[in-house]
Amino acid sequence: MSAPKDNPRTDTATETDDELISRAAKRADWASTALESAADDLDDAHGDQGKSLAGLVEVVQDEAGRVSHLAEDIESHRPVTEA
Secondary structure, rough: OOOOOOOOOOHHHHHHHHHHHHHHHHHHHHHHHHHHHHHHHHHHHOOOOOEOOOOHHHHHHHHHOOOOHHHHHHHHHOOHHHH
């Protein structure tokens, strides 16, 4: 994709942006997966007084969902390339 004449950005800059955005989205997706795994681990755990950690599990699951949406939002900002 060539840069429009009124846009001073080069193809190389656009490709670099695409790579950086893609990498950030991938890392956010990994973070979401890690949070989901942490919630699974906590689901069977109990606190120091033997109480369930269900409240904490719910918070971690909610955050995993938010980070997953963040990964999607990041990905949506990738430059559009012409075929």
